[in-house]
Amino acid sequence: GQCKACVDGGGFFDPCPALDAVVSSTRVECPNAGCPRYVTYHEVAEHQTTCPHAPCRCTEPGCGYVGAPQALAGHLHTVHSVPVRAVQYGKASQLRLPVSAPRLVLLGDDDNRVFLLSVGALGAGVTAVSVVCARASAATRPRFACKLWVNLEAANCGKEDMVLVDMHMRSSSSPGAVVAAGEPTFLTVPPMYLVPAAAASGDGAASMEVPLHIRIDKLSPWSDALV
Ligand SMILES: [Zn+2]
Ligand SMILES: [Zn+2]
Ligand SMILES: [Zn+2]
Incomplete structure (x- = not known):
């Protein structure tokens, strides 16, 4: 022109x-x-x-891998031996999380959405559990809600204690770098809630597990008005 x-x-x-x-x-x-x-x-x-195909970063020490969320899930599994579990939206799943294995990849069963669950020590035997969606950090659609809870198994007084959080799922393109204590919401698990690992190898605290329940709900677009 x-x-x-x-x-x-x-x-x-x-x-x-x-x-x-x-x-x-x-x-x-x-x-x-x-x-x-x-x-x-x-x-x-x-x-x-906000792009759902935006690359996510592996934050394991010394690893510079960058890939789409599903590729990152495969990478974490094959290269860093991070276990992968499928989760059904809207249903409670029970997971046994060894406190010695800090990460677990969760795959949404109908969309292969990738979530990374992290287990960390807060000190004094207290364990923190957090979960984040691996995607562009500003992505908001679809929205996910998540409940994390643990029941106190040793209760014998008729009323079972539990710790529970009910939160909106945050997003991160560096999901491995997310530290529970830096998140607005995470589950705090007191030491009494831990249970011995099924195949206890007898190495003390490292063989304890968090008997976690998790429920992830994918919120429908029309439910945005309610949240
Ligand atoms: Zn001009
Ligand atoms: Zn795009
Ligand atoms: Zn890596």
């Missing part, structure tokens, strides 16, 4: 409505592998923070 400001050579720092209009209407393919979206130049940065 014959943009007057450009032709005159003085328009470099001036707003250029003609060029802006061209840029605004030009759509580019999202650079993330597997993403079918075309967005305008102006929307690229914003889309990158």
Whole structure:
């Protein structure tokens, strides 16, 4: 085009409505592998923070792997021996989490959504359990809600104690770097709630497990009005 400001050579720092209009209407393919979206130049940065195909980072020491969430799940499993479990949305699952194995990958059964569950020591025998969705950190759709709870198995007074959290699932593109104590919500498990591992190898605290219940709910778009 014959943009007057450009032709005159003085328009470099001036707003250029003609060029802006061209840029605004030009759509580019999202650079993330597997993403079918075309967005305008102006929307690229914003889309990158929410793109469901945005790469996630492995934060194991010395590992620089970057890949889509499902690829990261496979990487964590094959390279770092992180166990993987499928979870059904809307149903409680029971997991036995060894306090000595700090990570577990959860895969949503109908969409292969990747969640990373972390187990950490808070000191004084207290264990923290947190869970985060592996995806672009600003991604909000679909929304997930998560309940984590543990029952006190030794109770014999008729009323069973339990610890429970009910939270919105946060998202992180570096899910392995998420530390429970830095999250708004996480489950605090007192030492009395831990149980000996089924195949106890007799090495003290390292053979204890968290008998965790987890329920992840995928919230329907129309339920957003309620939350
Ligand atoms: Zn121009
Ligand atoms: Zn995208
Ligand atoms: Zn890695």
